[in-house]
Amino acid sequence: MTATLLIAVNVFRESVRDKVLYNLVLFAVLLMAASYLIGQLTAGQDVRIIKDLGLAATSIFGLFIAVFIGIQLVAKEVERRSLYSLLSKPIERYQLILGKYAGLVLTLALNLGMMAVALYVVLVYMNWTTEPLMRAAWEAPALDPALLTAIALTFVELAVVTAIALFFSTFSSPLLSAAFTFALFVAGRFSADLRNFDQAVDSPAAAALAQTLYWVLPNLAQFDVRARVVHGLPITAGYVGLAVVYAALYVSALLLAASLIFSRRDFK
Amino acid sequence: MILATRVPWVQTVLVSIMAGLLIAAAGWVQQVREGRFPPPPLGATSLSITSGSLVKRLTAGYNTLAADLYWIRAIQYFGGIRLKLADPSGTLTRGEPIPTDYDQLYPLLDLTTTLDPYFTIAYRFGSIFLAEPFPSGAGRPDLAIALLEKGLRARPERWEYMQDVGFVHYWWRQDYPAAAEWFRRASEVEGAPWWLTSLAAVTLAEGGDRASSRLMWQAIRESAEIDWLQRDADRRLMQLQAMDDIDALQAEVDRVGSSTDALVRTWEALRGPRLSGIPVDPTSTPYTLTDGRVALSPSSPLFPLPEEPKRLIPPAS
Numbered sequence: 001m002t003a004t005l006l007i008a009v010n011v012f013r014e015s016v017r018d019k020v021l022y023n024l025v026l027f028a029v030l031l032m033a034a035s036y037l038i039g040q041l042t043a044g045q046d047v048r049i050i051k052d053l054g055l056a057a058t059s060i061f062g063l064f065i066a067v068f069i070g071i072q073l074v075a076k077e078v079e080r081r082s083l084y085s086l087l088s089k090p091i092e093r094y095q096l097i098l099g100k101y102a103g104l105v106l107t108l109a110l111n112l113g114m115m116a117v118a119l120y121v122v123l124v125y126m127n128w129t130t131e132p133l134m135r136a137a138w139e140a141p142a143l144d145p146a147l148l149t150a151i152a153l154t155f156v157e158l159a160v161v162t163a164i165a166l167f168f169s170t171f172s173s174p175l176l177s178a179a180f181t182f183a184l185f186v187a188g189r190f191s192a193d194l195r196n197f198d199q200a201v202d203s204p205a206a207a208a209l210a211q212t213l214y215w216v217l218p219n220l221a222q223f224d225v226r227a228r229v230v231h232g233l234p235i236t237a238g239y240v241g242l243a244v245v246y247a248a249l250y251v252s253a254l255l256l257a258a259s260l261i262f263s264r265r266d267f268k
Numbered sequence: 269m270i271l272a273t274r275v276p277w278v279q280t281v282l283v284s285i286m287a288g289l290l291i292a293a294a295g296w297v298q299q300v301r302e303g304r305f306p307p308p309p310l311g312a313t314s315l316s317i318t319s320g321s322l323v324k325r326l327t328a329g330y331n332t333l334a335a336d337l338y339w340i341r342a343i344q345y346f347g348g349i350r351l352k353l354a355d356p357s358g359t360l361t362r363g364e365p366i367p368t369d370y371d372q373l374y375p376l377l378d379l380t381t382t383l384d385p386y387f388t389i390a391y392r393f394g395s396i397f398l399a400e401p402f403p404s405g406a407g408r409p410d411l412a413i414a415l416l417e418k419g420l421r422a423r424p425e426r427w428e429y430m431q432d433v434g435f436v437h438y439w440w441r442q443d444y445p446a447a448a449e450w451f452r453r454a455s456e457v458e459g460a461p462w463w464l465t466s467l468a469a470v471t472l473a474e475g476g477d478r479a480s481s482r483l484m485w486q487a488i489r490e491s492a493e494i495d496w497l498q499r500d501a502d503r504r505l506m507q508l509q510a511m512d513d514i515d516a517l518q519a520e521v522d523r524v525g526s527s528t529d530a531l532v533r534t535w536e537a538l539r540g541p542r543l544s545g546i547p548v549d550p551t552s553t554p555y556t557l558t559d560g561r562v563a564l565s566p567s568s569p570l571f572p573l574p575e576e577p578k579r580l581i582p583p584a585s
Contacts, residue, residue, distance in 0.1 A: 044494035189329035231386040
């Protein structure tokens with residue numbers, strides 16, 4: 001456990017020094033600030049646009065961070081040959097995988113936190129400059145705590161994506177890992193189409209395959225509650241709980257598979 | 269130059285100034301070129317993709333953001349045409365024809381609401397400006413109803429959408445049985461205001477009347493989330509006020525005319541305790557009096573007055 005923690009802290013320290021990370025977070029923050037200007041074009045829907053853009057930016061930039069750092073976690077060590085000195089130490093290979101994963105998830109949490117703060121700063125300003133009569137017409141308050149639920153579920157979704165990226169990085173090149181991870185991300189977002197495939201095709205075999213894929217592939221659409229949050233619709237604790245449990249199970253399966261593949265790899 | 273090579277910051281400043289001057293020169297050349305060879309006029313707005321389900325796939329799940337972009341586009345499209353109609357010489361580019369319809373409004377709102385079925389303002393905006401006749405709107409009450417019914421499929425608890433459907437039937441189609449049915453359905457939704465029940469009953473029993481119309485426009489005005497809807501509701505309420513004024517003035521003109529047995533042609537004939545000057549409408553434009561008939565001035569911002577919802581049963585005299 002100590003080794004895993006040490007590796008996680010090291011990954012976190014390396015990640016926060018990565019310039020790509022700073023540029024992505026800076027861009028996300030600038031986008032949120034710009035959303036205030038974009039909101040002026042929307043005929044009274046400015047707070048809605050700010051929330052939509054802020055939550056989408058958090059998700060998109062978080063995705064880039066998860067994928068582009070996640071695919072490098074193992075590949076970079078192999079390329080720099082620092083992996084050999086690591087493996088010569090008394091640590092198990094699965095501890096390396098778990099530590100890498102925990103470190104990146106911690107990095108994601110920090111970055112999502114920063115983006116959440118930026119979003120709330122813009123919303124505080126919006127709330128302060130809007131007349132009470134206009135505020136009363138909003139579907140949800142500007143400083144709606146439910147936004148944190150949306151961001152939390154985005155974080156959970158990105159934790160799954162990170163596990164996918166790490167899984168592929170244990171046996172594939174960074175370019176292919178990125179391609180596979182993005183492909184699974186898109187497939188996970190549209191998994192509902194697989195479920196209803198039998199309505200679009202006549203072949204029972206194809207429908208059965210689609211159904212199987214629906215249950216096997218990660219269902220990422222369930223973590224997207226942005227529309228409900230922005231419109232002030234409730235999200236139950238039960239829904240959030242089930243989504244988190246699903247993510248935990250899927251991540252555990254991916255990390256197990258990644259650990260197994262990594263432990264069997266011959267780095268000579 | 270020796271200083272520039274020996275002192276790096278001097279070199280940076282000099283290079284920056286040179287680059288800035290070159291870009292400024294390029295801008296000036298572009299201006300000269302556009303003066304001699306004007307760019308072609310902008311083509312009409314066109315939608316390359318009209319399928320909401322296709323756009324959903326292209327946005328990889330970021331549907332609400334895409335919905336916001338299409339909403340901005342719908343607003344800019346609608347406002348752009350309004351501006352061109354209000355000031356053609358100032359807003360149309362050379363060779364651009366004057367718009368004759370809002371043909372892209374429904375597709376844009378349909379895309380917006382397909383991407384985000386909870387986008388309330390898009391439905392309500394559509395209910396007003398799709399139904400209003402040109403040049404205020406698209407003149408398509410059928411599309412307004414279609415959009416609202418789509419909203420109800422996503423959110424059957426929104427009584428406001430039902431009220432809006434009823435309103436379109438009432439005001440634009442003058443189909444009072446259909447309007448009454450929608451008001452009744454709206455009144456049965458939890459949280460609906462009390463007056464919808466009486467509105468349904470009155471509409472069914474008596475058809476259209478000004479008091480009901482005023483009530484509906486006031487409700488739209490109070491629930492409107494954007495300036496345009498509020499301004500449109502204000503305008504309609506002022507038109508109803510003008511209709512009341514015209515009725516009262518016409519009654520006075522008829523009374524004076526029957527007492528003198530002559531057509532009243534000027535406002536001076538009505539001067540008295542109830543009328544001290546030339547009567548004006550809510551926008552302070554004087555009413556006209558021509559051959560004993562009171563009317564709204566064509567120069568009034570409220571012109572033309574809407575066709576009044578018809579009473580099915582005449583009021584008891």
